[in-house]
Amino acid sequence: MRIALDVDGVLADVIHAWLIYNNKVRTTILKSDISEWDFWRKYNINKFDFYEELSRCWKSWKDIPPTETNISYASGELSKMGTVDIVTARENSTHDDVKNWLKMHGVMFKNYVGVAEGTEKAKLDYDVFIDDSPINAESMLASGKSVILYNQPWNLDFPDPRAKRIYELKNAIDIISEINRN
Numbered sequence: 001m002r003i004a005l006d007v008d009g010v011l012a013d014v015i016h017a018w019l020i021y022n023n024k025v026r027t028t029i030l031k032s033d034i035s036e037w038d039f040w041r042k043y044n045i046n047k048f049d050f051y052e053e054l055s056r057c058w059k060s061w062k063d064i065p066p067t068e069t070n071i072s073y074a075s076g077e078l079s080k081m082g083t084v085d086i087v088t089a090r091e092n093s094t095h096d097d098v099k100n101w102l103k104m105h106g107v108m109f110k111n112y113v114g115v116a117e118g119t120e121k122a123k124l125d126y127d128v129f130i131d132d133s134p135i136n137a138e139s140m141l142a143s144g145k146s147v148i149l150y151n152q153p154w155n156l157d158f159p160d161p162r163a164k165r166i167y168e169l170k171n172a173i174d175i176i177s178e179i180n181r182n
């Protein structure tokens, strides 16, 4: 079983760091105000600026909180079920920051795989993707891959029930056991 584990929005709560930045320089946005993947459009935030600011947040990687308290344990349990690789779409300049963050939080994985665009992930040779992006999930399902969707306000409307929603990373364990049985 080859498991691809995403970082932003699944392990790392980078939007938390971005909101702190945003709320200093623009209109205040709360995480609970976010209801779609491209929420920044609604606030007239330029796409390039948004992604550039997310990358900049990673420069202060120590300030990025994990999404939940048990990512080290959950990643360890997942690693007992198969090969867990970190598969993350991002700007090249942020890979070292992400690797440092993963180490600091004791995330267990085999390989670190960086891609430029999220939709490239679906082409990679994994059985299961754990991701929070509705756009990635759509392309993964279209490629015949299993998707475990990590619950976030920006993916609540994802309509395809083939993607199994989890609220905590450890909930992926039972879903992967079931995929293994089929």
Ligand SMILES: [Mg+2]
Binding pocket: 006, 007, 008, 009, 010, 131, 132, 133
């Ligand atoms: Mg993500």
